[in-house]
Amino acid sequence: MGKTAVEKIFSKRLSRDIAAGEIVVVKPDFVLSHDNTAAIIDHFRELGVKQIENPEQPVIILDHTVPASTSKYANNHKKIREFVVEQKLSHFFDIGEGICHQVLAEQGFAVPWSIVLGADSHTTTYGALGAFSTGIGRKEVAAIWATGELWLRVPETIRFVITGRFQPYVLPKDLALYIIGKIGADGALYKSVEFTGETVENMSIASRMTLSNMSVEMGAKNGFCDADEKTASFLGIDRITPILPDPDADYEQVIDIDASTIPPMVAKPHTVDNVSPVDDVEGIKIDQVFFGTCTNGRVEDFEIAARILRGKKVARSVRVLAFPASRKVLLELVKRGIYETLVESGVVMMNPGCGPCLGAHEGVLADGELCLSTANRNFKGRMGNPESSIYLASPATAAASAITGVITNPQEMRR
Amino acid sequence: MRIKGRVWKYGDNVNTDVIFPGKYTYSIFDEGEMAKHALEDLDPSFSKDVKAGDIIVAGKNFGCGSSREQAAICLKAAGVSAVVAKSFARIFFRNAINAGLWAITNDKVQDMVEKWDTVEIDLEKGEIIVCDRRLRFQPYPEQIKKIIEAGGLIPYIKSSTKRRRQ
Numbered sequence: 361m362g363k364t365a366v367e368k369i370f371s372k373r374l375s376r377d378i379a380a381g382e383i384v385v386v387k388p389d390f391v392l393s394h395d396n397t398a399a400i401i402d403h404f405r406e407l408g409v410k411q412i413e414n415p416e417q418p419v420i421i422l423d424h425t426v427p428a429s430t431s432k433y434a435n436n437h438k439k440i441r442e443f444v445v446e447q448k449l450s451h452f453f454d455i456g457e458g459i460c461h462q463v464l465a466e467q468g469f470a471v472p473w474s475i476v477l478g479a480d481s482h483t484t485t486y487g488a489l490g491a492f493s494t495g496i497g498r499k500e501v502a503a504i505w506a507t508g509e510l511w512l513r514v515p516e517t518i519r520f521v522i523t524g525r526f527q528p529y530v531l532p533k534d535l536a537l538y539i540i541g542k543i544g545a546d547g548a549l550y551k552s553v554e555f556t557g558e559t560v561e562n563m564s565i566a567s568r569m570t571l572s573n574m575s576v577e578m579g580a581k582n583g584f585c586d587a588d589e590k591t592a593s594f595l596g597i598d599r600i601t602p603i604l605p606d607p608d609a610d611y612e613q614v615i616d617i618d619a620s621t622i623p624p625m626v627a628k629p630h631t632v633d634n635v636s637p638v639d640d641v642e643g644i645k646i647d648q649v650f651f652g653t654c655t656n657g658r659v660e661d662f663e664i665a666a667r668i669l670r671g672k673k674v675a676r677s678v679r680v681l682a683f684p685a686s687r688k689v690l691l692e693l694v695k696r697g698i699y700e701t702l703v704e705s706g707v708v709m710m711n712p713g714c715g716p717c718l719g720a721h722e723g724v725l726a727d728g729e730l731c732l733s734t735a736n737r738n739f740k741g742r743m744g745n746p747e748s749s750i751y752l753a754s755p756a757t758a759a760a761s762a763i764t765g766v767i768t769n770p771q772e773m774r775r
Numbered sequence: 776m777r778i779k780g781r782v783w784k785y786g787d788n789v790n791t792d793v794i795f796p797g798k799y800t801y802s803i804f805d806e807g808e809m810a811k812h813a814l815e816d817l818d819p820s821f822s823k824d825v826k827a828g829d830i831i832v833a834g835k836n837f838g839c840g841s842s843r844e845q846a847a848i849c850l851k852a853a854g855v856s857a858v859v860a861k862s863f864a865r866i867f868f869r870n871a872i873n874a875g876l877w878a879i880t881n882d883k884v885q886d887m888v889e890k891w892d893t894v895e896i897d898l899e900k901g902e903i904i905v906c907d908r909r910l911r912f913q914p915y916p917e918q919i920k921k922i923i924e925a926g927g928l929i930p931y932i933k934s935s936t937k938r939r940r941q
Contacts, residue, residue, distance in 0.1 A: 406855035718797035
């Protein structure tokens with residue numbers, strides 16, 4: 361019998377036949393942490409270990425509360441910078457470089473066949489590059505710093521076969537929300553998901569990253585897209601060996617999806633699987649629009665937003681905030697004139713980073729207010745105020761709605 | 776080992792944002808302080824009325840969302856002895872073990888109990904005793920039990936490296 365992508369990746373890594381269900385001990389290629397590094401340092405000190413086992417293994421990227429808005433955040437950042445120097449760590453990215461998942465990918469730390477673990481649930485994002493990557497806890501990162509390794513259970517796999525062309529103004533985010541609505545917030549609990557089929561093959565790396573990123577919102581451990589020439593070009597390498605999961609592997613489920621039937625979607629408060637077509641909630645008044653995050657903060661996301669906003673103004677009743685996912689993305693927006701278009705339309709352009717996604721600073725909502733967000737979570741209180749509510753949508757739906765001030769199907773902008 | 780406690784009952788998909796809001800994740804480091812905000816956005820009465828030994832009983836996908844470890848730590852620090860749920864989100868499950876909090880999977884308990892009922896758990900036998908009925912769960916392997924009984928991953932690694940040195 362054939363093997364799933366994760367079975368192949370772990371079999372190669374451990375040089376023996378690995379099947380789902382096995383518990384393995386691995387040395388991850390890289391281990392990611394962000395502003396939470398400050399707390400991980402405390403756990404590491406508690407262990408009584410002096411030196412990090414492998415100073416090449418940690419990748420530390422400050423993104424969650426950047427720049428610091430309180431003295432507590434500033435002190436955390438300072439503590440992290442001092443630790444990086446003390447431990448002679450090779451891979452540190454200070455404020456301004458961008459969101460950890462975007463920066464880690466751009467810097468080429470996640471490659472096909474690699475294993476990346478991180479103290480952040482959206483570490484699943486690098487599945488888009490043919491890697492195995494998943495989120496772990498802070499204490500586990502401290503344990504990896506000390507020992508270089510961690511145990512993992514090799515997950516069973518659900519395979520999605522996605523075919524058909526998207527309708528105009530339907531984006532990978534809509535597909536992700538559609539899938540999560542279909543299988544539920546726990547529909548892929550503990551599982552690896554594989555995104556296959558012509559629709560995924562035709563997608564850019566940025567689009568695949570949206571899918572892999574959102575896979576944790578269906579409970580998945582890993583969100584895999586196979587590597588191809590687009591992966592090679594993104595990583596700036598000549599040749600790539602795809603993982604090629606076997607169609608006859610022991611998949612727990614194979615789910616076929618026709619992308620051409622999916623309309624623009626939203627996730628309504630307060631769970632990501634509470635989805636409906638945008639048409640069902642059209643006309644709901646919004647107070648804020650939030651562009652960005654590790655889900656939808658890449659160049660193509662702002663490009664489609666700019667295409668819709670060009671020559672138009674955002675509604676006076678709406679505050680529109682945009683956070684490019686990285687310095688590299690920001691520079692591209694400037695070069696392509698997208699930045700100018702967004703500024704002219706009334707968008708408030710912010711610095712690369714997580715922004716208001718996690719409610720720790722910036723863009724907090726007032727009681728009773730509603731935000732339309734391109735992020736990945738709409739949980740109660742997620743953006744800092746439990747008395748507000750969040751709808752999740754694609755950048756196209758967010759742009760169309762920014763103009764009208766109410767939730768709007770972007771397909772209407774073409775009519 | 777057996778634990779016995781009062782029930783706090785919740786539904787499906789209790790996420791880590793309502794267990795421990797993101798706005799505190801980079802400003803609160805003291806575990807006692809974390810306990811004061813436990814379940815703040817789901818049940819404001821919890822942190823006021825919780826007693827040592829209480830047991831949370833919930834539906835499916837408990838602890839979904841962010842990987843924040845404080846979600847497990849704040850419950851443990853508040854005195855919760857175990858969480859029994861129909862299923863757990865995978866990072867929360869790991870975090871619970873690593874924080875020394877029992878996370879027990881059983882798909883029937885939530886439908887059988889009400890708030891303030893008393894539930895008893897036999898961790899060796901893998902039994903949950905609810906109103907004289909005994910429900911089974913898969914007992915943890917020894918290795919995992921040792922981590923929880925040591926008080927979590929950090930004390931466990933410390934004690935095991937000490938043993939190796941001796």
